[in-house]
Every structure is written in C-alpha cells, then in structure tokens.
Amino acid sequence: MKATVLYGPRDVRYEDVPEPEIVQPTDAIIRLSATCICGSDLWPYRGLNDINAPLHMGHEYCGVVVEVGSAVTSVKPGQFVVGSFCLSDNTCPHCRFGFQSACQQGGFMTGAQAPYARVPLADGTLVATADLPDAAMIPHLLATSDVLGTGWYAADAAQVHAGSTVVVVGDGAVGLMGVLAASQMGAERIIIMSRHADRQRLARAFGATDIVAERGTEGIARIMELTGGVGAESVLECVGMGESMDQAMGVCRPGGTIGYVGVPHGVSFDGQKLFRAQRRMLGGPAPVRRFLPDLMDRVLKGAIRPGKVFDLVLPIAQVAEGYRAMDERRAIKTLLRVDA
Numbered sequence: 571m572k573a574t575v576l577y578g579p580r581d582v583r584y585e586d587v588p589e590p591e592i593v594q595p596t597d598a599i600i601r602l603s604a605t606c607i608c609g610s611d612l613w614p615y616r617g618l619n620d621i622n623a624p625l626h627m628g629h630e631y632c633g634v635v636v637e638v639g640s641a642v643t644s645v646k647p648g649q650f651v652v653g654s655f656c657l658s659d660n661t662c663p664h665c666r667f668g669f670q671s672a673c674q675q676g677g678f679m680t681g682a683q684a685p686y687a688r689v690p691l692a693d694g695t696l697v698a699t700a701d702l703p704d705a706a707m708i709p710h711l712l713a714t715s716d717v718l719g720t721g722w723y724a725a726d727a728a729q730v731h732a733g734s735t736v737v738v739v740g741d742g743a744v745g746l747m748g749v750l751a752a753s754q755m756g757a758e759r760i761i762i763m764s765r766h767a768d769r770q771r772l773a774r775a776f777g778a779t780d781i782v783a784e785r786g787t788e789g790i791a792r793i794m795e796l797t798g799g800v801g802a803e804s805v806l807e808c809v810g811m812g813e814s815m816d817q818a819m820g821v822c823r824p825g826g827t828i829g830y831v832g833v834p835h836g837v838s839f840d841g842q843k844l845f846r847a848q849r850r851m852l853g854g855p856a857p858v859r860r861f862l863p864d865l866m867d868r869v870l871k872g873a874i875r876p877g878k879v880f881d882l883v884l885p886i887a888q889v890a891e892g893y894r895a896m897d898e899r900r901a902i903k904t905l906l907r908v909d910a
C-alpha cells in the first residue's frame with residue numbers, strides 16, 4: 571500500500587510501504603475511514619523537531635477493524651472504532667487516574683496517514699461504536715481522536731465550568747475546539763484571541779462570545795478591559811510559544827487556571843515570577859481516551875459538529891498539498907479522504 575512518509579523539512583511523500591501486520595498480540599489493524607493532518611505534524615515538517623527519517627506520519631484516525639491480535643477482547647473485526655493519538659492500556663495506575671497520556675505501557679500512534687494502520691494496545695486505546703456510522707459522521711468522529719480531545723482537555727485542565735469566563739489563546743484547530751469544549755461545559759463568556767476572519771467566524775459558530783484581534787501587551791490590555799480589570803479564571807493556551815504563554819499568564823486572574831496543550835517551543839518560566847503570579851497550570855499531551863466515549867456520544871447524538879474545523883478535504887494521494895496548505899496557513903486543518 572501507499573502511505574505518508576516524511577523524509578526531511580517540507581519533504582513529505584505518499585509512497586509504497588509494507589502493509590501493517592499484527593506484531594504484538596495486543597495489536598489491531600484498522601482500515602481508515604478518514605485521516606487528517608495535525609498542527610503538531612508541522613513541527614517536524616518545518617524541520618523544527620529532530621526526526622529519525624523516514625518517519626511514518628499520522629496519529630489521528632478512525633476506521634473499521636480488519637484484524638486483531640490473539641489477546642484483544644474489547645474490539646473485533648467489522649467494528650467501527652476511534653482511538654486516541656496516545657496509546658494506552660487503560661488499566662495501569664496512571665490510566666485509572668485519568669491520565670492515559672502518561673500510561674506506563676503507552677506511546678504515540680504513528681502511521682495513520684495511510685489506508686491501513688496498526689494500533690498497539692487496542693483494548694485500551696480504541697473505542698467502538700454500536701453501529702457503523704453514516705459517512706457524514708466520519709469527519710466529526712475523526713475530530714474526537716485528537717483535535718477535539720485536546721481542546722477538550724485544555725478546557726478541562728483549565729477547570730472550565732458553568733458560568734466561567736474563559737480566554738482561548740490561539741485560533742488554530744485546537745484553540746477552536748477549546749472554544750467548542752468551553753461552550754459545551756457551560757462557560758458564560760468565551761473570549762478568543764484571533765486575527766483571522768475565517769477563524770473568527772468558526773470561533774463564533776463554536777460558541778465564542780468575544781474576539782480580541784490585538785496581541786502581546788495590547789491583547790492583554792484589551793482582555794483586562796473586557797473583564798473589568800480582573801482577568802479570566804480559565805485560560806486555554808493552545809499554541810506553545812513564549813509569546814502565547816505570556817499572554818495566557820497575563821490574562822489569567824490570580825487563583826485562576828491555565829490549561830496548556832500547545833507543545834512548548836521556546837517557553838520558559840521564571841521561578842520568582844511564577845511564585846508571585848499565583849496561577850494554577852496543568853497541561854501536556856491530552857489524555858483523550860478519558861473523554862473519548864463522551865465525545866463520540868455527543869457527536870453521534872448530533873450535539874456537536876467538531877468536523878467543521880476541517881476546511882480542506884483532499885484525497886490522501888495529495889497529502890503533500892495538505893501539508894503545504896497548512897504550513898502556508900491556507901487551511902486550518904486538512905482532512906484526507908482514504909476512499910479515493
């Protein structure tokens with residue numbers, strides 16, 4: 571089969587690779603219904619992460635199980651499944667504590683930008699639906715695998731609750747999903763920092779009440795003005811740069827909480843400043859598996875339509891154009907059709 575392989579900066583190819591096979595008895599093989607490109611795929615694509623090339627790309631996935639290893643009991647061939655980008659046994663102490671992204675046996679999914687993929691730790695990682703979903707549901711279910719699950723975790727980690735005032739830093743796909751999550755959790759006011767008209771429109775559709783286009787100290791001042799000089803009790807940091815973390819810190823009220831899910835690049839903290847700031851912080855790779863059954867249920871009931879975040883749909887053979895479009899910010903997030 572052909573699959574997506576990264577060789578170096580801006581060199582991504584759709585080329586022949588061996589078909590995935592069961593390696594461990596806990597593995598499953600799935601036929602992808604659709605897959606997509608993650609904002610985090612752009613770090614190695616841009617050469618900003620060291621990689622062991624060639625790298626098999628793709629960690630957001632849903633599809634139909636075609637084969638399972640001898641130890642797999644919770645999913646079977648023919649079932650439609652969604653899995654988290656973090657692999658987990660869902661039984662170790664960290665998994666049982668709700669942090670499947672810190673699973674003692676865990677790791678990260680790879681190789682899902684392909685027609686078929688191997689999912690390790692299938693019992694703990696995959697969640698099956700009762701029936702095969704309609705084709706129209708696929709983008710929304712695919713979104714739960716990482717981008718929605720990560721935005722949801724940002725809101726959960728930031729302790730968003732009914733009546734909250736929330737600031738979302740970052741208008742990429744994860745930030746937009748953070749808006750949706752905060753809205754579902756009953757936040758009263760959701761302020762997103764965004765400078766792009768198309769992203770502002772989507773943010774409004776997902777539940778944002780206010781848009782702040784200013785950045786840096788001006789952006790902080792604008793949000794302080796909007797919140798009566800107090801700041802927000804919940805801040806979602808969905809970028810991972812020094813400037814975005816400074817903004818998150820700057821708009822969070824004392825005693826408030828920052829949920830941070832942007833992979834940090836160039837972020838550092840001063841101990842003295844952190845001490846005086848009196849802000850809570852929780853972040854890291856999202857334990858999507860904790861939220862997955864609930865998120866899939868909300869999608870299947872039609873309560874949320876997170877797949878609207880995909881503003882470019884391409885056949886997987888054109889995956890290189892999908893990366894280019896996101897790299898050049900022509901697209902927020904690319905869905906890759908596997909049927910073509």
Ligand SMILES: [Zn+2]
Pocket residue numbers: 658659660661662663664665666670672673674675676
């Ligand atoms: Zn575990």
